Amino acid sequence: MSVTFTDILFAIVVIFLVISGIVFFMKTQRTKEVRELENRKDEMMTVSIADQLFTLKNMELSGQTKRKYESLVATWQTLTNYQFTEIESTIIIAEQYIDQMKLIKAKNAMNEATDLLESTEIEVNELHDELTKLIDVTESNQVRYESLLERYNTSRKNIMNHSFDYGPAIETLEKNLQYLELNFTRYNELMSEGDYLEAQDMLGKTDSDLSTLEEILEKLPKMYSKITSEYEENLEDIAQGYKRMEESKFKFDDVHVLERVDEIQERLNEAKTHIKNADLAEAQTLMDKSERDINAMYDFLQAEIDAKEAVQGLMHQLTQSLAQIKDDNRYTTIEVDRIAQSYVLHDNQEDRIANITENIQRDQEEFAQLIQEVKEHEAIYTKVLQRLKRIEKRIDEYLTQQQGIIQSLASLSQREKDAKSNLDLFELDLRNMKRRLEKQHLPGLSQSFYDKFYLVTDQIEYMSKELNRVQVDMNEVEALEQDLAENMATLEEMAEEYIDNATLTEYMIQHSNRFRYDIPEMEQAIREAEFLFYEQFRYGEALNVIEKALYRVDREGPTQVRRMYQQEKQHRIY
Template sequence: MDSVPLWGIIVIGVLIVIAVIAGVVLLRQFQNRTALETLQQRQRQLADRPLAAQVAKLAQTTLSGESLQSFHKWQHQYTRLTQEQFPKAAAQLHAAATANDGYNVVQARQHIVAVTELITDEERTAQDIAEALDKIADVAHQNQEAKQAAQERYKQLRKTILVQSFSFGSAITALQSTLTAINEAFQQVDVLASNGDHIQARTALADITKQLDQLEKAVTDIPPRVNELTNIFPGQLEELVAGYHRLRTTGYRFFDINIPQELTKLDDDIHAAEALLRKEDVPGLQAANKALAANIDHLYDVMQKEMDAKEAVEKLRNALPAFLTHASVQNKTLQDEVRHLDESYVLTNDEVQTTAHFGRQIAEAQERFTQDEQKIHDQEAVFTLVHEDLTKINAQLAEIEKKQVAIDKDLSGLRTGEEIARQNLARFMMEYRETRREMLQQNLPGLPKSYREFAEIVRQEIGKLDHDLNQVKINLEDITKQLIMTQEDLKTLKQRSADLIDAAALTQEILQYANALKQDNETVAKASVSATQIFNTTYDYPQALDTIATAVEAAEPGAYQRIEAVYKERKGKL
């Protein structure tokens, strides 16, 4: 097959490019046509909206003031929309269609973008116009409903104020003035409505609603405050004045408060609250009454505390003299006992100084009690302060008694402790002698040096105990420590003595047993000689036992255990 010439390939390439371009142009043309149809549909929908009818209807309605100003604003927006924006959008749509039909798809697309923004803005403006015109048209109807509701509230509040005028006290004048102002505001609303200024009428109705809210709150809040100012507070003030004079004449005094001055201030505060009532200052009145109630309660509390304190003081006055006498007698007895024991014992807890200090505290308490009694007698006592002082005295005496009983208990154990110490000393001496005698009875060649030194230590400890217990003043605390140490050391000495006795006895028995073995066993023979030498020279009986026992056990396994078992059995029968 002949090859295609170069010019043929070029022609084919050009045709392909033209076909592609033509396809793209046709596709863009189709897309533009579709977009234009959609935009034309949106433009027709805008033209079909009943904005013209809304404008014409409101134009025939009597409007004035803010309502008329608002209508003119949105009427102007409607005119601009229909006379400027609509024709401009139509021109853009026509230009876009013309360019698209002429296959100028790029220019057509530019027109489409521009007209899309324009129509979107038209739709937004048309919606704003429609909502604003509807609002203007609805305001009159809404105002009428709001006015009827407000007038109904006004009638109910007026009825309540007139029927219950007595419950509002001096605030009735201000409340009636408020009613008059609200009624005049209703008349102004009627004037605005008849002139067509419905928006301003709505604002006026909103103001009336706020006034009704405030009036309703006043009608609810004022009667309880009036009752407080008219009936409760004056009665309480009168009761406080009478109560104060009655308490004063019966000997009551008060600390850190000038009650006559406080009563005068209460009367002034009541008058000040009445002034707030006349001005219909509900928040101020509520705050003033709250403060009045708190101050009145405080004065009641002050007087009641004094009366309660007096009752408590009377109980303490009846009980404290006997308590003071008891504490004084107890202290004197304890001091005598402490001084007596101090002659025979070393007192380690400053009992002499402590009991003397208690005596001074009791005397001071007696003096304070006497001073409080004098104040009561002279009718100069503040019972809350006296009660506080007597309570402290009572607690102080109770604490002193508790400590004195503890000291007496500790001291009562001194003589018993001395007797127990002497009994223990006697027992230690006897056990030491028995241990020493038992060791002598063994007829041992001697005793190890360490044992003899330890036995001497125990002997000296027992001797020191005997010496300290025979002093003019005995230190039982120190003696108690010595008793504990000596008892432990004596126990150790007895155990070491028993160990030495057992080791010596077993050594002798195994040496006798070894006599039969050493003729044929050189190791046993050497061990026998070595153990005998240790036994008789250094007196280390446990080492001697270990030396011979090890050799015998090696020569005859089990021999040592048998000898030891027989020894323990025999010893147990003794």
């Protein structure tokens, strides 16, 4: 299919129309955006800043307010002379680019105009707000002034009507009222001069000073009353109480109570001076320290009173406790001497009881000294109480030590009884073992068995001698008993093993006799087992030889023999 000239021409026309449509649309869009920027600019310029400046100009400003006004005028002039003009110029350039179909440059110019417009709008709004505040400051000042004046009059009335409650601070408070009056006078002067901002600052200062005064008026009577009605009465009470305690023969070591009372009173007087000058923070610091010291003085005196009562009760108790612990110690000493005649003592009981005796004697002497100090009114009761409590604690320790010694001694007799009983059991077990072996009619026993048997016999004799000594050493006896028990257990195992192996060997040979004439190997095994049994007394090896040979001939034979023996043995035990 061939393309004609008409087709090409038609395509060109279509493309041209499409491009023209796109260009027309973009131009229309840019033009619309320019109109929107112009509308925003016009709206921004309608803000009533010029009217506000005119209003302020006619208010005859001065001082700080006038300087603020002039600064705001300069800001407005900068906006109108430069930024508004620059925005307008940028918008015109954008329109020219649109007319020239330079749409990209037009877009860039519009973006620049938008940025300028946004930043300028912020500055215009801020300027408008500041001008509004400046215009409204006279009204806000007046409202605040009236509120402060009402508070001032309330405070003044309070001071005048309750001057007695404020004590020596009344002069300082009246001076504070005068300073506030001067602040109000200065405020009125600034307002009449047209310096409304400076007047606003003066109201802020007045508010702060008035708040301080109100706080003083609230706290000062309470603080002054606390000093005169509480702290000073407490000091008088402490001084009188101290004098009564001195009359009752109390001693206070190096603590000079009346001097401390005078020191606290001087601090309270200093606090009063600070209250008079309305320096409540420093006054409160001194009062807090005085309160801590007063409480400490009360605690100090009360501790001596409480200690006296405790000393009287504890002395009566310790009189009995010392007598009792001394009697207990005498009994313990006698018991140690008695037991030492029959047993060797290894825990140093004699020296320990002698040491306890010396300590009890020392505590009795100290206790007697304390009693004398109390009788002669030379005792500082808190210190006496501490020493008495230490004596009481040591008495408890002596009692614990005595009980430990008595318990260790009491166990010696029982330990001896147990050792003798065990020795009797060892002798009985040895005789029974010997009879059991004799009943087996064994051809002989190994040398190792005889060695162990004679060792056990010697140990039994030695243990018997040790238990029959005048002074029995139970530590040595118990060590010997433990060794004897181990050797006895080993000997029991050896004897039981000999009996089992010997009996089983005899039963195995009896069971094997039915095969000895038919099977030469069995005849040889029986002869070898009998040699080991009768000639060398090696019963375990003899059993091993005959059991293996029987198993080769009769696999169930060894098991049957062993089962029969175990049943017989069990029946014999029961």
